Amino acid sequence: MSKSGITVNDLLKFSFISDPQVSPDGNWVVFVKRTIHKQKDYQSSLYVMNIQTRELIPFTQGDNRDTSPRWSPDGKTILFTSNRSGTNQIWKISFHGGEAQQVTFFKNGASQPVWSPDGRSILCTTSLKENQSIEETESDAKASKEQEKEPEPYITTRLKYKANGQGLLEEKFSQLVFIDLETGEKTQLTEGSYHHNNAAFSPDGKRVAFSANRSEDPDFTMISDIYELDLNSKILTKLTNSEGMYTAPNYSHDGKKLSILGHNMEYKGATLTRVWTLDLHSKELICLTGDWDTEVNDVAINDLATGAGSPGAVWTANDDGLYVLASERGNTHLYHIGLDQRITTVAGGKRQIYAFGLDQHRRQAVIGVSDPQIPCDLYHVSLDSRKETRLTEANQHWLLDKQVSLPDEINFTARDGLSLQGWLMKPVDFEEGKKYPLIVEIHGGPHMMYSNSFMHEFQVFAEKGYGVLFMNPRGSHGYGQEFVDAVRGDYGGKDYEDIMDAVDYVVEKFNWVDHERLGVTGGSYGGFMTNWIVGHTHRFKAAATQRSISNWFSFYGVSDIGYFFTEWELKTDKLDEPDKLWKHSPIRYVNEVETPLLIIHGEEDHRCPIEQGEQMYVALKHQHKPVKFVRFPESDHELSRSGKPKLRIDRLNEMAEWFEEYL
Template sequence: MSKRKIHATDIFNLISLTDPQWDKHSRKFAFVQTTMHEEDNEYRSAVYIGDLEGKTIPFTTGKGRATSPRWSPDGSKLAFVSNRNEKSQIYVMPANGGEAEQVTFCKNGARGPVWSPCGTKILFSTSVEGVQDLQQDEEEKKKKKHPEPLVVEKMRYKSDAKGFLDEKNDHLALLDLKTKEISLLTDGDRDYGTPAWSPDGKSIAFVTNLEENPDVSLVSDVYVMDLETKEKKKITNSNGFYSALTFSPDGQYLGFLGHEKEFQSATLSRVWVTKLESGETHCLSENLDVEIGDVAIGDFHSGNVNPGLMWTEDSEGFYFLMSDQGGTGIYFGSLDGAMYPIHLPDEHVYAVSMLTGTHEAIVGVSNSTDPGELYHFDLKSQTRNQLTNVNESWKNEVELCKAEPIQFKAKDGWELHGWIMKPAGFEEGKKYPTILEVHGGPHAMYANTYFHEFQTLTAQGFVVLFTNPRGSHGYGQHFVDAVRGDYGGKDYLDVMSAMDYALESFDFIDENKLGITGGSYGGFMTNWVVGHTNRFKAAVTQRSISNWLSFYGVSDIGYYFSEWEVQGNMEDKVEKLWEHSPIKYVSNIQTPLLILHGEKDYRCPVEQAEQLFIALKKQGKTTKLVRFPEANHELSRSGDLALRIHRLNHVKNWFVEYLQKA
């Protein structure tokens, strides 16, 4: 039986499995299953419990979202976060079933539960202005509030994730499960995050920026707090960014991931370990030229969790995720600095939970033709067993196109890497229109993972070409840093080299029907490309940057990102910002250009799209602007479902009109 072609709306048929958490007592695992529903335009997430025989059952039910399942130390209970009663709060439920008990009633919600080693307390995060925000005031909820002006005194006053920032900050709080009392552990006009609890229960670790002026001192330092005295001990030196904290089982070491900003935002994340007794901190992976963690770009899974260092029972070693050459896998490291790969597949390991005592893992794995399933992986024997098949029936119904890896050289001899996807129903001897995709970041990585946008385009009869130009992660420190100060330079040549290589190597590409698209940095590159060549007959720029001068003041990261990445500023390097702005070259653009942008995008604000659209329209160019209401920078990955479908269809239809019908 022939399979049908994929549509944009097939996203409603897909199921996402994330955040596996393995209980060493029962050897069962909890995970989050997310489905997308067209009828009410809603994401729904539920916590499921699975075993190694492949049986899974729902642990939570109903509409809304249940996330962050965390086993109590003895495995008898699960804590999780649910928004079943409007705001997200923490619930606790017996592992063998029963009624879920809501244990937090915070005014601004609660998230990120971390059990104490004794199982009687839960550490969590909440947004507060003061202690009064720890509990909801039912009467206050009913009061209507008049609009008030937003008074701004800081450069960092908005966030793409949160919108305009108010007086609230992210703080850490402690819940006593016996008394139900909640105490605030941190305070002040600072944010605290990624908490971890020491094995003896006497201290916690977290990251924060306690510098005098956090607008200028852009760092996240690691601290350890004594829970009895509330005394904080600073671990790092206010010169970098750190996250994903974990204590070794014997409590002697604190591990974390991050870097000292040697190359600003283009610095590889590394493995760090502090010996708590002496305070000595060492980078253990400085000789390992790979990015620690998962930096793969996709448009399907959301809510992935970086587990940080997963320590062995003897506290002498640890496992961790890493990204290299378009794949993400598992490495092993030891306190003496030895690092070596355990599992480096041509696929995307996007989630992992380990029982390090037996060297086993539950992993979430995706590839170009598989949205993702969970597997049991024995690291010693290198064998794995599939535990779920939630997307199997859909995969059997549709024609999926495989991404085939390509290796080629840039004009200056640099080795480059990418993939090409033939269209659905491919026939030898035919020529097909081709779309070149450019990822955002730029410090991210196209990878061996499922990409719904790519499958939607190949189903329409397009070849899809995608690559990792210099500036991408996955190819070492020199490669990722090479784009800084050179936006539109060698990275542009890399993108064009990919197109040249494909035309030389694949006779099924119609050289007269080429298109290009990308989002964020990929939108910048799309704008730049059509301003510097007319070889593309259609282009779609998404959540893009067109003008670094205005971006400097309107983006939530503009005032430092522009200086770090473009290496221009508003003091004495204004010309540098203008030189790298695609809008400077707008009079050169002849390619029909579709401009897509979210109204609430504070990362690359919508004025970037407005400027480009008006400049093109004024000059009589072929263009269209599509604005997505209430959508931020994450529209294509986790935004409103109806708008995600509209976005995909606009992209597809533009290329159909100007490549297939032309």
């Protein structure tokens, strides 16, 4: 009896593993395991594992969301963030057991816990309105919620007044708070109408580095500077020149330098992230990866939301180099970057390494891994021998009974001679000699990357009898600066041709692909491209556009990023060159659409607002074209990755039914 493939409802079975943190002595790792609770919502708990014996211990329990675990310097206590009190606050728990104790009680919650080197105090971040005191507590928030309030108008004078996942923004800003764990005394370190993040203690505990945009009007200046605050004198020093995006500062062990990630925005949002060191005495900023044509971040896409933020560039034990994640040709690897600018692969392979943690002596690492067969698991890596040992098998207990479709890498040449990479998956229960329909998947961003990682959605289509083609057209990360920049100002140009060239290649080379039964889908930029494709070719028999852009004119004003993203990506805006915006708008070509189009959109999407889908739907419906509109309540731009589980299942079922009807 053959095994069945992975189904839509199997989403409810996945465990999601993230944020591994190695204990200072290197013997234990704490991590976050997220599951879907009672098929309705997400729940996450902390687990600890002995790295040598692989003894696994559930560390926190309940229906809460416990995240961001951080070891104390002596390894005796773990800080973490939890919503168990009603809002996200910082908690601590003894590694030797006992009840968790709440550390913060801030009215607007707390996040990003950081231990001081002596373990006596911590840093965290809380959101505050101007003139709001950190002394206001959760109880104040609960009391104000219980009071019946009449509806009030929302009033703003800011350019950036809404954000995807947050809705209309209150005038609150992320501030750093210092907490003495022995006395409970709390000191607000930053203030003003600015967001302060990525805080790090100096080794002597006397200084704090962080990133912020403290320019005169942050809504108009897309920058991020690195600052250092002296905790005794309260003197704040700006360390970078307000000309780029710099984040994730980490102090060297001698306290003389910072490592940072960032760039000078030479190519706007398509600029490769580089690794830098900043000498705190001379203020000299040195780029260590200027000759490495690679994005120093994990930008691989999967739909299991495994990431937990980048630790940045982490110093070696003797400060002669840094450990970083970087994305290249469909893989994310862990690298060592020497101060001599030599680059060495620490952990490679055809996979996405989405997280890493190191012990204090830098002898070992624990990495989070996703590959075409493994949704997400942890591996131990000896940094001396580079030997790897698998630590977890989070989903093996049920995947053993499933047939997983493994992608085959394809490499082909675009019509203008550019080398391109993609992957082709066969249907589950594939039989030689038979013809199968093919679904083309297009990623968002566009400055992201399909990779050798696990995609539940692709497995669902393979189980239903489809081949799946996915590739990285120009504009994607993983192939250098020129490649990722090539889409800017040319949306729907050579990027469109790249996707069509991929389809031509597989139709010609793989005789099992039925060229009469082709489907296409994508979200965000992939939704834009799906809209563009159906207006420029009739070769697809069905299409599903998700959280898409259809009209750059309205996108400019309704998206939370439209006012700068439009200029970044099209190299113009509606005031300077309106004809260009119209030229690149898929809705301009709606009269040419013959392909049956399913439109999927979240009601609360502020990145690509639902009016983009509405325009496409009405224009097609008015012409009596085959179109269906599915609107998802309580859903933003992240519906397919972290939306409500039931709605994620509904979304996949809607697409599967649409392709079944027309393919």
